[in-house]
Amino acid sequence: MSASTREGLRGLLSRLGLLILGGALLLFGLVLFADATLDAASVGLGVAGVMLLYALSRLYAVVAALAGPALPEQARSLGRTKAELRDEKKRLLRAIKELEFDYGMGKLSKADFESVSATYKARAIEVMRALDGASDLHPELAALLREREATRAGEGGENAHTPEGAAPASSGASSEAAGLASSAADGDASSESPATSTRTCAACSAANDDDARFCKRCGKELAA
Amino acid sequence: MALPLATQLMIGAVIGAAALYLVAGGGETEGVLEYVYVEKVVAAPQTYLGRTIKVHGTVVPGTVKQKVGSSGDYTFEVEREGKRLAVHFTNMVPDTFAEGGEVVLTGQLSPSGDRFDSDDMAAKCPSKYEETPTAAR
């Protein structure tokens, strides 16, 4: 549940609480002063009264909204909002986790795993870059992405979505993104492999750096 | 694989449908019964001879008789639009069976065509049963 949802819910609950309290007071007053007997039917009537109050308050809100100050026209949002990007980031990271899991369970061939996982990771980096608000990329990463894009276009792979502004420039913001992607990709395993190129240990299927000679988890020598 | 995948899928779907049809008995219509109202049966009984059908009508009050000793053997009449049909029912009646109530009987006409032999009934109470009309079996 996001913060906004939770807040909305809290607001709803507090308002509901007030209404119920009001209704209870009303009933109490009726019992005390008007000699009403408190049976199921009068409770029902009390609930009805509370509901009526709620409906009236909403009706008032309609009028208030219409009579309120004219707000600026809602801009047609071209870019995506941060929330959406965050969602997409999480979704991608989860997809990567799940993919590694599938690979670990032996459902994917190594080649398939690598190509799919690379596309996901590239996309995750792109999203995280957009989230950082940086229009620039680490030069090495930019080169890597371009190269990957080219190979992917060649094989007609999935998700052919180019990071549109892969302009080379120097900034540290996106290297953080790269780190994020890889650590998230490994899920609970802790690993610092670069995002896009890994070697998988035959013994424990941990992801290792491309140039590693020994597995960083189990220490076995990696096949050439 | 020379054929495009879409074509393969189509062929697969057709084969699947054919397989289902065959496995399910190739157009066997067990469970599909003609559903007729009493007046139609009375008007042309010979049309329905020798076939299992469903007959819909109202139980005529005062005609229900149960054979003593062997419960589950009833005779009564069903009626609709002034036409009556004698029924010989050889099973247990559902809870909702009542004189004046609507019933749907499953069975066959006797060879002479003047009596309906049934052993399955769905009864619908004339009132208070709007929620689950077919619940009683």
Place this chain on the structure above:
Amino acid sequence: MTIATLGSFTLLLIFLMSLGTVGLSAVGAVRRSPRFVEAGIQALYASFGLAAFASSLIIYAFLAGDYSIQYVQHTSDSSMPLFYKITAFWGGLDGSLLFWVLLHTLFASLAVRANRERHREMIAHVVAVLGAITAFFAGLLLFHKDPFAPYLLDVPFSGRGLNPLLQNFYMIFHPPSLYLGYVSLAVPYAFGMGALLTGQVDASWQQSVRRWVLFSWIFLSIGLILGGLWAYEELGWGGYWAWDPVENAGLLPWFTTVAFLHSVMIQERRGMMKVWNLALIIISFLLTIVGTFMTRSGVVQSVHAFGEDSALAWTFGAFMLAIVVFSFGLLIRRLPLLRARNELESALSREFAFLVNNWLFLVCALFVLGATMWPTFIEWLQILGERYPSVFGWIDPGERVTIGPPFFNRYMRPLGLALLLLTGVGPLLAWRKTSGQSLIKQFLGPLVVGVASTITPAILGVDSPWGLACFGLCGFTFWTIVQEFYRGVALRRSKRPQGVLDALIGLVLRARRRYGGYIVHLGVVLMFFGWAGNATKIERKTQLQPGQSYPLGDYVIRHDGLRVTEDWQKEMITADLAVLKDGEVVDVLHPARWWYYQLPDQPTTEVSRYMTVTADVYASMQEVDLNSGWTQLSLFVNPLVNWIWTGMMVTLLGALVCVGTRKGEIEEA
């Protein structure tokens, strides 16, 4: 002012308010004016408030015994317990429509409240669609089925009471549970339409509604199983599912929501099947409307009775036509935006398994719909032919037919088994393409278990090929699930040292959707296992006198006597039946007949059963002759039947695992 006038007036307000919601939101959407959008949202909340007000008014009328209102008089009396008085609210057609409006506006308000920030641009469209749906049902209440309609002349002093058959736990919760499922499907539909209207057809709207669909699916499932349990425990014919139109109506959207829940995964993973997913949402919603129409109008029972009341038919018909034209029109308009990003690459992929799964579920839905509506359709043609011989005279629809359970079973059995097979095969396949090597590694275990579980019952004496196939597929699928869990746990433990149980819990919590889904599959396997038991079902009808015995399969039933008792509500005749196995008395059954004083002509049948893991011994009593002691009995041995209910519990548990979120996980409100 009486409650009746106040209520009717409130219904009018709801109707106007929902029209206002549509108007305000439409203006807000077109002019992009936040004021109007906000007003539309508040109007939606207001219609919920009004619906709640109207509902509490009618409940008040029930509690206070206001028999000047026809609906109250028809479905309650003063002697009913408080609980049944409240639930009588949805006991009849008129009240249940009001209940529908209440739930619909509630869900609409909740969904809008949760998503208005996330889908800022779409929300006005969503609110407009939701408002239009409210307007339809509120209009139906107002102009056609006013639950507040009063008696104008002779006001009766007492109520007629609710049928005792319906005064029952299952009957109280079965309809509203189906209703919750039905009504909540309007929310995904509205979001789908919002996405199409704004052109924001990426996956984000589905993220928002996937949980709603799951929610609807859970309630549909609960509703269906409660209906089955009710039939099994109350009606006394020894079965739980008879392809009754009312139950079928609940099954239709159930099929399509299952299909959606699977195919949405393909879209998330591979960006395929966008049109299909939207179509499934539209069809599911449409089927809920069709279902309401079928069950609430009595059209399936008899068109003749219904023909006198054709306004309802035309209203529903027009509404359904409007939905079809509007939804699919939009879908076609947006087709260019919905092109798939990927192609299917291999038949040995999980996508393909999902695709076939979707086809099968759609076929199931269409078949059940067709077979349920066929008799009605024939009768319609007859009526048209009689009324307009010049136009429709050339059609010869033939006699009206009824389609009974054997016909349904014949076709649904292979479809169900094919789906069970897919349940077993799907998780073993990889996305995109499964390589040959892994194929062997994945399929070996399940195949061995599948073969073993076909042979074992065959040796034990099951000779029905369907039963054997079902047992075999259950074994196959069961082992698939076990293997998935086992390999997952092994993988997790290889990564970090931890106990098996820890690893298992961690696994399920980490990938809730996947493992929740597997738990659902496990429940489905258990249910199929229960259905397979039908292959050796024993069904006997007999008459016994006290002292006589009757052999029933492995059991012997002995009639130990009759008792006549009564309480303040009813008179009861109870039989004592001893159940003997190998000469030992294992249980005594007490089937009974109850005569409520309120409805002396309609005795109810009280079932009694001896439940074990392997079978139920089930007895119900029909006629009794108190002089001679002759008792007419229906006796059944239903093997494995309790596994069905167990399986359903497991399924629901799995679904709850899927629904649950933890902190930081993607929010899919």
